[in-house]
Amino acid sequence: MNILSTKSEYQCSFGPENYGEGGEILPSRRCRTNTRNRAARPQSMRGCTCHFVVKRLYARPSLALIVYNERRHVNKSGFICHGPLDRDAIGPRATNIPYISNEIQQQTISMIHLGIPEENILEKHIEGIERYCGSNVKFNSLASQHVHKLSMIIKRSTHELDLDDEVSIRMWVERNRKSVFFHQDTSESDPFVLGIQTEWQLQQMVRFGHHSVVAADSSFGVKRLKYPLFTLLVFDSRQHALPVAWIITRSFAKPDVSKWLKALIDRARSVEPGWKVGGFFIDDAAADIDLLRDIFGCPVLFSLWRMRRSWLRNIVRKCNNIEIEREMFKRLGTIVYNIWGGTSTSVALEQFMLDFVDQTDFMEYFRVSWVPKIEMWLSTRRNFPLASQEASGALEAYHVKLKAKLFDDSHLGALQRVDWLNVKEGYIASTSWHRAFQIPDSAVTMDGKDRLFAKVASQKDSSVTRIVWNPGSEFSFCDCSWSLQGNLCKHVIKVNTICENLQGYQPSMSFRSFEEVLMDLWRKPVDDSFELDVSLAWTHQVIKSKNLLN
Known part of the structure; x- marks a missing residue:
């Protein structure tokens, strides 16, 4: 003999209270409002009397008996009060949704907690729905939304402990x-x-x-x-x-x-x-x-990574000619390098902006974001050792x-x-520096005549070659996708490490900065002076720090 396990009564979410026009509290809205939750809010209630009872059996938990006490969506006066038959209804219409049993729901929640990829969870979720409802493209779309929403709720629960x-x-x-x-x-x-x-x-x-x-x-x-x-x-x-x-x-x-x-x-x-x-x-x-x-x-x-990244990203985004992009980036690099050459920064910037005046989008960004503070950045660049x-x-x-x-x-x-x-934890990532050293020297071909560019052969696809313009500079320009997003790519680093051992290429800015520090220490001491004592103390501190690192 089957025994009823549950008997639950459900009321249409548009009732039984009436908050609409002629109702007790609020008039009907004459325009649609967007809300995060599609379920009816209290002010959406229209006095709907539709309600039903759901009965479930212990022996057959996947089956349910639905008994309608009032099937129609009408108010106490017997008039249609919402839905597709209501002429004043505004907003989304009623939607058929697939049945999701407790078994399917719990299985989906467990898989989310285990960290299984959402694609795999969705596949199992749809298989469970199809056992009851059959195959349906619309149901699959709704199932995808349901799995994503469950995943979002579970993820949020780890940190969003309160709405405030x-x-x-x-x-x-x-x-x-x-x-x-x-x-x-x-x-x-x-x-x-x-x-x-x-x-x-x-x-x-x-x-x-x-x-x-x-x-x-x-x-x-x-x-x-x-x-x-x-x-x-x-x-x-x-x-x-x-x-x-x-x-x-x-x-x-x-x-x-x-x-x-x-x-x-x-x-x-x-x-x-x-x-x-x-x-x-x-x-x-x-x-x-x-x-x-x-x-x-x-x-x-x-x-300087922030400055370099910001300039390169915006040059690529706001300019449409790759030849102009690499020339602009090279010129900006020259301005940064020239702090050791005594060239006036303001004059160099003015000339740069005149030469590329037709690149209006980038120049507008540069005037607003960098011109007011570039002297401060270059001054810091001049006065402190470079990473x-x-x-x-x-x-x-x-x-x-x-x-x-x-x-x-x-x-x-x-x-x-x-x-x-x-x-948020665990943000360790492989760096371009390490990836660069996986590229053999034989994969790099230098432009022997004008030294304008270098070619780097791909290790995954022999038919692909990357071109690095302005080799030997921190402001080198590569045509790979990673570099075009503003990042320091492995091809640039590989080419620059090779250029360090070749004549005719300028040293890196960090090495040049290191030379400046050493030369500054060497210039200051006068025999038997206080400056000699200071320089000697600094030298011993450097040697001590180096020994500790080793």
Whole structure:
């Protein structure tokens, strides 16, 4: 004998209350409004009396008996109140949806939690639906939406703990005290700051940052995120950039930065009392260098990867002629190189803008974004040692990987919410520097006559050859897709490493910067003078630091 397991009554979502015209509360809307949720809201109710009872059997849980008490979508007066027969109805019509049993639902949820690719989950989900509803193209589309929505809900549940962003952050901080090294709520006097560092990140910071270099990626999300993300990174044994701390804040005022930097260093020294940084890389000329020197007590180096990437990306985006693109990029590189030659930057920029005045889109971007601050960037470039291409490539690889992850999770509201960033880990990426050394020297052919370009044969497809223009320069231009996105590609690095050993090519900017530092030390001392003592002390410090690195 079959026994009923459940008996549930369901009411049409457009009733039984009446919020429409002539109803108790709100008049009908005469225009359609877009909402995230397609289900009827209270003000959408039209007094519909349609309702039914669903009965299920223990013995046959996949079957259900539906008993309609009122099948028609009518109000108490018996008039059609919504739906396709309602002349005043506005918005989407009724839709047939496939039946999804509890078994299918639980199987889908379990597969999402296991991290199985969404394509595979959808395939199994559709197979389950077809057992009950048969094959239907429209049902497959609805199933795809359902799986994607479930996946989104589960992903969000790991960090979006409350609909209110600030409440969600506080809840997350309380649950993850071990991973928070600094937290400051927004107030009238203080800005919001959240510093995140997991136990694993702390270990890597202590291990790879001690007597070595720490770098900053300070530009992520400045234009698009609600709160920009500042990352501190170290370099592992393979010279990959590892994120060892994330700071989420809008404020980079000296008092605020000083607070969280000191908290971070105190945390590292609680594990390793003698922990000390050997050098600090910055990627923003506006950084407070004096503060970094005071807190870390180490030399500060400057990386040009942000400037190079920004210029190349916008040249490719805003110009339509590849010959003009590579010539513009070369000219900008020449302006940067000429800081050692005594050439007036303002004169060189004026000539550059005159020569390419017809490239209106790029020139508008350049005037607005770079002309007001380029003197500051070149001054920092002149006054501080430069980071190598290897280090710059590693920083860029991290930034690009993080950006790709942002766009991958943008459907989770990552652009609007802060708490999306709380759970992001594991941004290690292979760098162009390492990929460049997988290219044999025999694959590179130099232009022996004018030295205008070099050719790099593809290792995967012998019929493909990449051309690198302006070889030997950090502002080389390659025609591969990775380079055309603004990135420092493996072909440019490979060609430049070969050019270092050939006569007639200028040295890299980082090497030229290194020469300037050494020449400056060599010029200053006068025999038996105080300057000699200072230079001697600096020389011993350099030798000591080098021995510690070895």
